[in-house]
Amino acid sequence: MNVIVKRKTNIVNIILFVILSLGAITMIFPLFWMISTSLKESQYVFKIPPQWIPNPIVWSKYTEVWKLTPLLKGIKNSMIIAVTVITFGMFNSSLAAFAFSKLKFPYKNQLFLTLLGTMMIPYAVILIPQFVAFSKIGWFDTLLPLIVPGLFGSVGVLFFLRQYMNGIPNELIEAAKIDGCSYFGIYARIMMPLSKPALSAQVIFMFMGIWNDFFGPIIYINTPEKMTIQAMISNFNSLYQSQTDFPLIMAASLISMAPILILFIIFQNYFVESLAISGIKG
The missing domain is CATH 1.20.5 (Single alpha-helices involved in coiled-coils or other helix-helix interfaces)
Structure with a gap:
């Protein structure tokens, strides 16, 4: 048998x-x-x-593409946006996730559902008011519209981290309180180390979203030197696609993909672990 x-x-x-x-x-x-x-x-x-x-x-297309378009400036602009937004956005999102997961305060569930409800609002609804507001305060044709909103965190990241933190035993929190640890100490010394897999996965997702963002840079940025890598490659494609130089276009696209592949290779163990664990915790 x-x-x-x-x-x-x-x-x-x-x-x-x-x-x-x-x-x-x-x-x-x-x-x-x-x-x-x-x-x-x-x-x-x-x-x-x-x-x-x-x-x-x-191999000449890889050297030629650097001469034909300022890809280095595009990579620099994208990195400035990605590093800034991920650093502050991840901190704020993880702090909020800790609060919604482990702390008790009035109307906690109602506030959390309200935040989730904002994910249902299509971006097109807030696009024009947001564009008008950023234009009036002089942020048009700068990187600020692409950076500042992300500094406050992401509801999607908050939801994922909260679900992950729900699986961390509350006994650890109670033991830390007995030892006199503050709430921020619990967050920094207990929750963050135990949430490394989830944090790593969200860093990859956030980096991919920011790095591959095309819509925002096209709307808010006109100066070629201020464009992100994806906006530069889009302009590059529209120019050289008419000339059917597809090897050149593919070389530029592969260069833009390299940072994402490198980041995934570095964090792949945490990434796989987070997806495996989040599937059984909740």
């Missing part, structure tokens, strides 16, 4: 492995095609049958 059950389990595992492998190949296919295209000469991009391994391999 045990042999039959074990054999069925092995068959199920093999089937799941094959399905997941096919899914992984499907998801990695666009990235591989981008890398392949960026290393080709233009005349081989649409060759039939497709040329998966470039022959010859051309």
Whole structure:
């Protein structure tokens, strides 16, 4: 009986492995095609049958793209926005998550539901009033409209961290109180270290959202030197797509993806752990 059950389990595992492998190949296919295209000469991009391994391999597009557009300034502007918003936004979101998870105060649940309700408001509804307000205070064509709103935190991050913190035993909080630890001390010395996986996952998500943001920079920034990397690449694409220089476009896109890939590689263990744990805690 045990042999039959074990054999069925092995068959199920093999089937799941094959399905997941096919899914992984499907998801990695666009990235591989981008890398392949960026290393080709233009005349081989649409060759039939497709040329998966470039022959010859051309690296010149990666040096050419730096000369044709100020990508370094775009990367710098995006990094300024991302680092500032993540630093202050994550602190405020995690502090609020700690309060909603472990502290007791009047109308806590009602306030939390109200915050969640704001996630239902489409961005298009507040776009024009926000644009008018930022223009009147002189923030148009600066990085401030992309930085200041994010400093107050994110409701989505607050919700995720609160759910994660709900799984941390309350006995730790009570023991810290008995030892004379302040609420901020409990937050800094207990909750934050225990929430590292969730924090790391949210840092990745926030960085991806800020780094890939295209809508905000296009609306608020006109000066090319002040644009973020995605806005620069958009302008770059509109110029060179008409010239069918797709290897150049793919090289620029891959350069913009590099920071996200590096960040994910650094925090991948925390990221996977947070998703695994958050699925069973709540």
